[in-house]
Amino acid sequence: MAPxxxxxxxxxxxxxxxxxxxxGVNLGLLLLARRRPSSWLAQRTSGGAFEAPKKNYVVPIIGQCLVMPPLWVLAWALREPGEPWWLAAQADWPSGEFLAYAAGYxxxxxxxxxxxxxxxxALHHLGAILASVAASLTSGWLGLLLTLSMVYELGSLALEPVDEGCAP
Known part of the structure; x- marks a missing residue:
């Protein structure tokens, strides 16, 4: 199916x-961290994949848990059953919203x-933005692209507790 x-x-x-x-949410977290420099938001991670202020992890964790998985599930559940999904491009609202969230994030x-x-x-971010837009233009592989993106984001979600010092 053409997109x-x-x-x-x-x-x-x-x-x-x-x-x-x-x-807006991230700027609000930045202001909170600056107002309360001893809070956990202002603390920096160490020993993980990235060393960054802990405030930088709030938005991605929420998105990786509460935004992207439901959009992927909706894209799968609302697909046209008689049409290929993995290797075709069923251009539905949840698929577009998944890509829009990724580009915006x-x-x-x-x-x-x-x-x-x-x-x-920064290069990874630029590539992800361009990939989201390119995926919206594709006439194939959209289901597979969404699924791989979701798997990669779940991998990032698995690394974040390590960065936060909550897991070895």
Whole structure:
């Protein structure tokens, strides 16, 4: 199935809304950490994959737990049963919203946390934004691309407790 021309527009417009909303939350966390420098939000992680203020982990953990999995499940559950999903492009709202969230999240994280992210993380963010937009334009592989993205985000979610010092 060919992608809907509305899917790239959804990714760009809804991605901008996600970006603005998530940036607002992250800026609020930044203000809280600055007002309370002894709080856990202001503490830096050490010994994990990344060394960053703990406030930087709040938004990604929420997104990886409460936003992306439900959107993936909806994309799977609302697919056209008689049409291929894994290797085709069923351009539905949950798929577009998943890509929009990813694009918006990575854009705001690159902007808000630019001083905490290294060059490789910034490059990763740029690649993820471009991949989200490109996936909305594809005529195939969309189900597989969404699934791989979800698996990668769950991998990131598994690393975050290590960075936070909650797991070995």
């Amino acid at each position: 809907s021309s509305a899917l790239p527009l959804q990714v760009l417009t809804h991605g901008a809304v996600w970006c603005a909303g998530l940036a 990575f854009l705001q994280d690159a902007a808000v946390h630019w001083s905490d992210n290294g060059a490789l993380v």
